[in-house]
Amino acid sequence: MIWRKKDLLGLEELSKEELELILTTAASFKEVSAREIKKVPALRGKTVVNLFYEPSTRTRVSFEVAAKRLSADVINIATETSSVKKGETLIDTGRNIQALKADIIVVRHGSSGAAAMLARHLSISVINAGDGWHEHPTQGLLDIFTLKEKLGKIEGAMVSVVGDIAHSRIARSNIWGLTKLGAKVTVCAPAVLIPPAIEQMGVRITYDIDEALANADAINVLRMQFERDEKAVFPEQLEYFKKFGVTKDRLKKAKKNIIVMHPGPINRGIEISNEVADGANSVILEQVTNGIAVRMAVLFLVSQVQDKRDEVIN
Amino acid sequence: MSNFKEETKILSSDGLRRVIERLTHQVLEKNSAPGGVVLIGIQTRGVYLAKRIQKIIKEIEAIEVPLGILDITFYRDDLTTIGPKPVVKETQIEFDLNGKTVVLVDDVLFTGRTIRAALDEIMDFGRPKKVELLVLVDRGHRELPIRADFVGKNIPTSCRELIEVKLEEVDGRDEVMIVEK
Numbered sequence: 361m362i363w364r365k366k367d368l369l370g371l372e373e374l375s376k377e378e379l380e381l382i383l384t385t386a387a388s389f390k391e392v393s394a395r396e397i398k399k400v401p402a403l404r405g406k407t408v409v410n411l412f413y414e415p416s417t418r419t420r421v422s423f424e425v426a427a428k429r430l431s432a433d434v435i436n437i438a439t440e441t442s443s444v445k446k447g448e449t450l451i452d453t454g455r456n457i458q459a460l461k462a463d464i465i466v467v468r469h470g471s472s473g474a475a476a477m478l479a480r481h482l483s484i485s486v487i488n489a490g491d492g493w494h495e496h497p498t499q500g501l502l503d504i505f506t507l508k509e510k511l512g513k514i515e516g517a518m519v520s521v522v523g524d525i526a527h528s529r530i531a532r533s534n535i536w537g538l539t540k541l542g543a544k545v546t547v548c549a550p551a552v553l554i555p556p557a558i559e560q561m562g563v564r565i566t567y568d569i570d571e572a573l574a575n576a577d578a579i580n581v582l583r584m585q586f587e588r589d590e591k592a593v594f595p596e597q598l599e600y601f602k603k604f605g606v607t608k609d610r611l612k613k614a615k616k617n618i619i620v621m622h623p624g625p626i627n628r629g630i631e632i633s634n635e636v637a638d639g640a641n642s643v644i645l646e647q648v649t650n651g652i653a654v655r656m657a658v659l660f661l662v663s664q665v666q667d668k669r670d671e672v673i674n
Numbered sequence: 675m676s677n678f679k680e681e682t683k684i685l686s687s688d689g690l691r692r693v694i695e696r697l698t699h700q701v702l703e704k705n706s707a708p709g710g711v712v713l714i715g716i717q718t719r720g721v722y723l724a725k726r727i728q729k730i731i732k733e734i735e736a737i738e739v740p741l742g743i744l745d746i747t748f749y750r751d752d753l754t755t756i757g758p759k760p761v762v763k764e765t766q767i768e769f770d771l772n773g774k775t776v777v778l779v780d781d782v783l784f785t786g787r788t789i790r791a792a793l794d795e796i797m798d799f800g801r802p803k804k805v806e807l808l809v810l811v812d813r814g815h816r817e818l819p820i821r822a823d824f825v826g827k828n829i830p831t832s833c834r835e836l837i838e839v840k841l842e843e844v845d846g847r848d849e850v851m852i853v854e855k
Contacts, residue, residue: 381761388745388762397798400748
């Protein structure tokens with residue numbers, strides 16, 4: 361299996377073999393972060409630009425750390441202090457970054473499909489760090505990597521994703537990746553936060569958190585984004601916690617060694633209780649560590665693809 | 675017959691065993707205090723050769739020298755010039771290299787570029803007292819000023835020829851072949 365894609369835009373378009381290649385490569389990169397000198401020269405002389413149109417700390421820092429451990433040079437562009445404020449379009453910004461002879465753009469944008477559009481217009485690599493409600497492929501990959509590390513394999517694993525499925529790109533990337541690798545995925549949320557026709561993605565739906573926890577090997581608790589849209593559809597945070605919050609008492613009825621994941625930042629006392637977030641079943645901080653390995657793997661793989669000039673719109 | 679490949683056997687299973695035993699004795703002769711020796715095998719076949727040497731040292735000296743595994747992909751100098759690579763394998767060095775004598779083990783010494791990459795990677799793990807190179811076959815055609823300290827067999831080759839090392843652990847049989855491309 362050889363990687364041939366110049367971009368990583370989502371997990372939907374990846375084959376099972378491509379997903380497995382990323383996971384195996386990430387396993388090799390994980391060791392680098394355990395060394396005393398946490399650096400390899402694989403991307404020496406390459407430039408990685410982080411272009412973030414939405415606030416992000418952990419994803420941006422994770423990509424920055426990953427690129428630096430590969431010896432790449434990293435430039436961060438926060439759009440609030442850039443020419444985007446003067447009305448420059450995404451494609452123009454991208455073309456300017458390409459003209460600077462950067463090699464890889466890591467882009468986060470509020471609109472679904474933004475990364476794909478940028479990738480079509482540029483000959484350099486584009487990595488999607490989250491586009492609207494569409495996908496957040498490296499988060500999906502790091503969740504799957506963490507699960508695989510804990511469970512040994514993904515095939516046949518029972519995974520429940522709980523929270524705002526409708527507006528979550530993390531949920532979508534998880535569902536695409538997990539189902540391709542043979543996991544059985546259940547989504548759980550209040551009815552208003554389950555998007556129509558989600559079952560066509562091959563998932564089971566439940567509106568009952570206890571049912572989502574029963575028999576699950578792992579539960580991925582999504583962040584309730586009350587600063588965004590949820591206020592309109594689910595006004596009471598406390599009510600959400602009562603009905604859907606993952607608590608110690610609820611976990612008692614689940615498998616003893618159920619894996620609890622959360623992409624962060626955590627809303628303690630809204631989607632998850634303190635005892636669970638910090639408890640023995642939680643792998644939340646391991647996800648952060650694994651995120652670096654996964655992003656190193658993705659940066660490395662796309663950087664190896666030559667002949668990037670095909671199919672670029674001019 | 676355009677795809678006819680001429681193969682010549684250089685080492686049989688018995689021959690290979692004797693060569694590895696001799697190489698191990700040479701390592702022990704040169705390093706009179708094997709307590710300071712560590713083995714590092716280069717993925718893939720160098721690792722299995724290093725494991726065999728480790729076993730023979732244990733039989734002779736009754737000590738288990740540490741064994742590390744090196745994948746040099748991230749340190750290659752041709753990452754940007756030749757296309758996508760196959761899967762990257764693991765690197766695993768779980769002991770301190772500082773002050774140790776590293777015996778670096780690989781199957782075939784050719785251009786020397788793999789060894790250059792391996793040396794760079796080893797230096798990122800620590801500062802060994804010295805690094806010695808052990809190879810099963812030296813086939814010539816060096817592109818860098820690198821030489822081996824312990825050589826199983828010198829086999830002068832033409833550029834059209836390949837050396838194929840087969841090891842029981844990966845290939846199901848032990849032998850060394852010279853193959854015309």
